[in-house]
Amino acid sequence: MKISVIGCGYLGAVHAACMAKLGHEVVGIDVDPHKVAELSAARAPFFEPGLEELLSEVQATGRLTFTTDMAAAAGSEVHFICVGTPQKKGEKAADLSYVDAATNALAPYVGAGELVVGKSTVPVGTAERLAELIQEHQPEAHLAWNPEFLREGHAVKDTLTPDRFVYGVPGAAEDHPAVELLDEVYATPLSSGTPRLVADYATAELVKSAANSFLATKISFINAMSEVCDAAGADVTLLADAIGMDDRIGRKFLNAGIGFGGGCLPKDIRSFMARAGELGADQALTFLREVDDINMRRRTRMVELTREICNGTLLGQRITVLGAAFKPNSDDVRDSPALSIAAQLQLQGAVxxxxxxxxxxxxxxxxxxxxxxxxxxxxxxxxxxxxxxxEWQQYLELDPHTVISQVRSPRILDGRNVLEPSKWRAAGWTYRGMGRP
Structure with a gap:
């Protein structure tokens, strides 16, 4: 199939490369000439394992090109909108200006029978509005909402072999033309057994927000338990192991630490709360305020622990922070807990x-x-x-017996609870974790 991908940031660049890998003829379109030049040279403008190799592979086939010219979308059967929806400055709500601009720019080039597919994470109600805009230009075109579920560091795998597809179409109609077109786009993973769900627009839009809110809640829950464990002298890691053995709960995302960050979870739960308020359902999501508060409190807690371990003062203390990205296998520092903690420590006098x-x-x-x-x-x-x-792998593999000769004072704070306390203590280190005695 001929496919256009509008927006070649993190989501769009990965999606374009993966669609070409699946055999489609793909053009990626972005307003940033530098980004287009880098991608055209098979250089990813961000770090994502496996992406540059994939770009080189598919560009060699001639199936993938990049341009700044929106007219290149003309003639594609399916157009994916993959632009960002950041948090508005000074507000919790999502900024839809990029989605609106991309849709307005694309609309004149959409032909009869063609499909526009939204993949960006948007507030519920956006798809219906954009469908009207598309049909003002081309009454015989269609719009579907097909939320993405990428994990940074695993984005290529998550696109080529996802755990599910969700198609949002009017009335959740299985016989809607968009369903057949999307089934053709995703024929390879569908043939391998990937499940798909056809839903209405509103449900499809809510899926990503609901999923991220659940994950954020689970992370903040175990971090709240970490605070209780600190007070009681218990071990939150063993607690998580014990409750995680319950099939109803599961062990994933029950790792206490300094909390979540990045460009998705924090802004998605905030925009979800904002949209619920606009719909008159704000009381349903009041718990997310506490989820957010717990998450931000973890950063303050790490600063307090650092002061404690440095004998009550940060002034002049030389602090080494291992990690700046919000998660390993990524160069994304948006809302990074690690960077936030580092900045707070420096403000309080540490070097x-x-x-x-x-x-x-x-x-x-x-x-x-x-x-x-x-x-x-x-x-x-x-x-x-x-x-x-x-928790980059190279930090997990540090040898405490070797590293002790490099530092002035052997004190380590494990903000991700990934090190073995007994191993570091036996090597002569003062070890502190989050919610661990």
């Missing part, structure tokens, strides 16, 4: 050095006042305390 395998250039643009050191050994040198805040 902070941040290291990360991939995200230092992005981090430096967000917090230029922090010290950044790409070399791990150099970053650790003469540290008074080491904070593991992003």
């Amino acid at each position: 902070v050095t941040v290291t990360d395998p991939q995200s230092l250039s992005n981090a430096a643009r967000r917090f230029p006042e922090l010290n950044y050191e790409p070399d791990l050994t150099a970053a650790l040198l003469n540290a008074d305390a080491v904070l593991l805040l992003t």
Whole structure:
């Protein structure tokens, strides 16, 4: 099939490359000439494992091109809208200006019988409004909502072999033309048994917001339990293991630590609350305010723990922060707990050095006042305390017997509860975790 992908950021670039991998002829369209040039040269403008290799592979076939010219969308059977929906400045609501601009720019090039597919995470009610806009230009075109479920660090796999497809079409009609077109787009993963659900617009739009809200709630729940464990002298990791054995609960996303960040969970739960308020259902989501509050409180708690482990003062203390990205295998520092903690420590008088395998250039643009050191050994040198805040594999594999010779004071705070306390203590370190005695 001929496919256009509007917006070549994180979602769009991955989606375009994966659609070409599935055998389609794809054109990626973006307003940023630099991004288009980089992608055209098979260079990803962000770090995502496997993406550059995939770009090189599919571009060699001639099935994938990138351009800034929206007219290149003309003639495609399916048009995917993959632009961002960031949080509005000073508000909780989502900023839909990119979605609206992309749809308005695309609409004149959509032909009869063609399908526009929204993949961006949007407030419920957006699809119905955009469908009207598309049909003003082309009454015989269709719009479907097909939410994405990508995990940063696993985006290529999640696109090629997803755990489900959701199609939002008017009336949840299985015989809607959009269903047949999407089934053709996703024929390969569907033939491998990937389940799909046909829903109405509103339900399809709510799926991503509801899923992210549930995950955020589960993470904040175990972090609340971590606070109780700190007070009671219990171990939140063992607690999570025990309750996770219950099939109704499960162990995934029950890892206590400094909380979640990134460009999705925080802004999605906030925009979900904002939209619920607009619909008069704000009381249904009041619990998400506490979920958000618990999450932000974890950052303050890590600052307090650092002060405690440094004998009650941060002034002049040399602190090494391991990790700047909000999660491993990513260079995304949006709403990163690690960077937020590093900045708070520096504001309170510490001398902070941040290291990360991939995200230092992005981090430096967000917090230029922090010290950044790409070399791990150099970053650790003469540290008074080491904070593991992003669980990159190379940090998990650090040898406490080797590292102890590099620091000034062997103190480590495990903000992700991923290290073995007994191993570090046996090597002579003062170890502190989150909710661990």
